[in-house]
Amino acid sequence: MQNKQQDFFQDVYEVARLIPKGRVSSYGAIAKYLGAVSGARMVGYAMNAAHQQIPSVPAHRVVNRNGLLTGKHHFGSESEMQARLELEGIIIENDQVKDFKNLFWDPSLALAL
Template identity: 60%
Template sequence: MAKDHTNFFNNVYEVVKLIPAGRVTSYGAIAQYLGTKSGARMVGWAMNAAHGLSDVPAHRVVNRSGVLTGRHHFQTPTLMQERLEAEGVKVNDDKIEGFKEVYWEPIKELEL
């Protein structure tokens, strides 16, 4: 029987909704915050499924190096970059410039 990932996906979405405009985080950081340190791939799956959800800013989730690895899952390959740049995040060659300065780490920002 397939495992129901609905609750995990919803937990991911709740964290993503908290990322401030102009900031980004990584799949792995969300997974770690949710207690599944090796669950970055699952967070990626959740993000891929989030594109129909207008209240989940999926464009703010990138890989651990600041690369826009999820860009191909948006309506156009440039939409992720366009949304980030509209929030003041600089992107060059599909990678965030000044990644450390705009990085938002949920485990620190949302201390329990």
């Protein structure tokens, strides 16, 4: 049973799924929510397996601190991540989220309530 490792991934996926439509989050924010025990890199790494996770993890809503679609390459198509974000109502400019600061969603805020 090599599913033991999903223990960490599951947590990341859960937070990613909590991201409301039309909003985006950053790896660092999620990592910090988890306790910054893994670091932002691990969050992105977990997303690498998100493609085979159910339900579909909105990895496209997760971008780096700069609002840049760093993981677009890991999607079916590079444009797919941008297209999905646009469907969410998010504007992408030069592979970067427009008004990222305004669309930024922090998991801590959702739990802070």
